Amino acid sequence: MVNKIVRWIFALLGGVSGALLFHNGAQFYEGIANNFWYMVLGYSVSLLFGGLIFFLVSPLIIKFGRGVANWIEQELSKVPTSDIIFGSIGLLIGLILAYIISRLLGNIPFPFIGTILSILVAIFLGYLGVSLATKRGQDISLLNTFPGFGTEKDCEKEIEKIKNDSSRPCPKILDTSVIIDGRIADICKTEFLEGPLIIPEFVLEELRHVADSSAALKRNRGRRGLDVLNIIQKELDIEVNILDHGFEQAYEENLEVDVKLLKLAQQLGGKVITNDYNLNKVAEFQGVPVLNINELANAVKPVVLPGEEMEVEVIKDGKESGQGLAYLDDGTMIVVESGRKHIGNTIEVLVTSVLQTAAGRMIFAKPKKMEGKSA
Numbered sequence: 001m002v003n004k005i006v007r008w009i010f011a012l013l014g015g016v017s018g019a020l021l022f023h024n025g026a027q028f029y030e031g032i033a034n035n036f037w038y039m040v041l042g043y044s045v046s047l048l049f050g051g052l053i054f055f056l057v058s059p060l061i062i063k064f065g066r067g068v069a070n071w072i073e074q075e076l077s078k079v080p081t082s083d084i085i086f087g088s089i090g091l092l093i094g095l096i097l098a099y100i101i102s103r104l105l106g107n108i109p110f111p112f113i114g115t116i117l118s119i120l121v122a123i124f125l126g127y128l129g130v131s132l133a134t135k136r137g138q139d140i141s142l143l144n145t146f147p148g149f150g151t152e153k154d155c156e157k158e159i160e161k162i163k164n165d166s167s168r169p170c171p172k173i174l175d176t177s178v179i180i181d182g183r184i185a186d187i188c189k190t191e192f193l194e195g196p197l198i199i200p201e202f203v204l205e206e207l208r209h210v211a212d213s214s215a216a217l218k219r220n221r222g223r224r225g226l227d228v229l230n231i232i233q234k235e236l237d238i239e240v241n242i243l244d245h246g247f248e249q250a251y252e253e254n255l256e257v258d259v260k261l262l263k264l265a266q267q268l269g270g271k272v273i274t275n276d277y278n279l280n281k282v283a284e285f286q287g288v289p290v291l292n293i294n295e296l297a298n299a300v301k302p303v304v305l306p307g308e309e310m311e312v313e314v315i316k317d318g319k320e321s322g323q324g325l326a327y328l329d330d331g332t333m334i335v336v337e338s339g340r341k342h343i344g345n346t347i348e349v350l351v352t353s354v355l356q357t358a359a360g361r362m363i364f365a366k367p368k369k370m371e372g373k374s375a
Contacts, residue, residue: 003062010058011051018050019043083134090133094125101125169194171270172291175261176206178274180225183293188236195239197232198270202260204229204242262288301330304363308351312365314342328363337366 022042102118174197178184187193207229211222233240243264255263258279265272271289274280283290304310312326312334324339326349336342336349349365 003059006062007055007058010061011055014054015047015051017054018046018048021050022046086133087130090129090131091126092129093133094127094129095122097129098122098125169196170289171196171198171268173198173200173261173265173268173270173272174203175272175274175276175279176203176210176225176257177276177279178293179203179207179228180210180221181275181293182224182228183297184273185228185231185236187293187296188232188238193238197238197240198243198264198268199229199240200243200261200264202257206257258282262286265289298361301332301361302328304332304351304354304361306351306353309348309368310351310365311346311348312336313346314339314344316343332361332363334363334365337364339367342367 022045098118098121101121102114105114105117105121172193172195174184179199184193188197207222207225209222210218211226213219213222229240232238258276261272261279262283264270265283265288266286271291272279272283273291273293274283275293277294280290280292312328314324314326314336316325317323317340318325318335322338322340324336324341324343326334326336326339328334334349336347337352339347339349348368350368351363351365353364355362355364
């Protein structure tokens with residue numbers, strides 16, 4: 001039904017277009033323009049001919065239009081909503097500035113040049129507005145979302161308040177790496193982690209630099225970190241505070257982020273949440289408590305003991321001859337002895353030994369049928 005209505009609308013537009021073309025052409029021929037019946041016949045034929053052409057061509061136009069609309073919809077679905085909003089605002093501001101400048105360019109003695117310059121200025125400022133707005137939009141959103149503590153005195157007061165308030169849980173200070181990792185949001189959802197969560201301004205600044213990186217992978221990781229902060233602040237029932245530049249001014253500006261992080265933890269009497277191995281070791285050396293996300297992930301993996309049986313799918317070859325590799329749902333690797341011939345199959349295995357390393361847990365097993373034969 002909709003297609004029919006659209007086709008008739010196209011036919012009407014085609015008829016009107018044909019009549020307008022005949023009207024403009026007839027002005028050049030006085031014999032036709034001054035003859036009433038010629039004009040009536042010309043309008044009728046042009047109206048019917050233009051409407052017929054547009055009616056016949058309309059299915060192709062509708063199909064093309066739908067294809068373009070679907071492509072635009074798919075591309076926009078890949079863009080975050082915040083980028084669309086900020087990009088639209090930036091485009092509007094850029095076009096307003098372009099309009100103001102184009103009024104000045106209208107005073108150029110050569111109108112043709114002024115028109116071309118106006119178009120170029122509109123394109124340039126529109127692109128610049130969209131680009132700047134989308135790149136800085138996340139920063140603006142975070143600055144409006146997280147309450148800062150302003151001046152150095154305010155920051156010192158807040159630090160003392162956090163440190164001396166015995167009724168509140170121990171403050172947890174987030175490292176850049178753990179924010180980018182993203183698992184901190186899932187841990188907060190389980191309510192195993194109590195706030196307040198502290199995000200220093202220098203950590204947020206480092207995260208902004210990562211999000212603005214020219215490298216696509218690094219930029220995506222930074223933006224994921226910003227999304228994680230927004231989720232923690234807006235969707236989770238946990239206290240989140242951001243320490244402004246007041247703290248940073250109390251120390252040398254050229255100190256590394258990790259050093260500032262440990263100094264802040266000592267000053268607040270809090271704990272650092274990280275998954276950075278080197279920061280973890282330095283914090284232990286300085287006596288700063290650390291909550292390591294990787295250690296937590298290893299700790300909650302199911303315990304497997306030698307002699308247990310399980311079903312696994314052998315996926316690929318192992319390093320040694322004849323070995324096959326399988327994985328548990330949590331990512332734990334299982335090395336199956338003589339498992340190469342079972343690649344692609346789900347088999348029962350018997351756990352022979354478990355090796356715990358700094359990188360995680362490895363399980364060694366052998367096919368259950370092989371164990372039965374050896375017995």
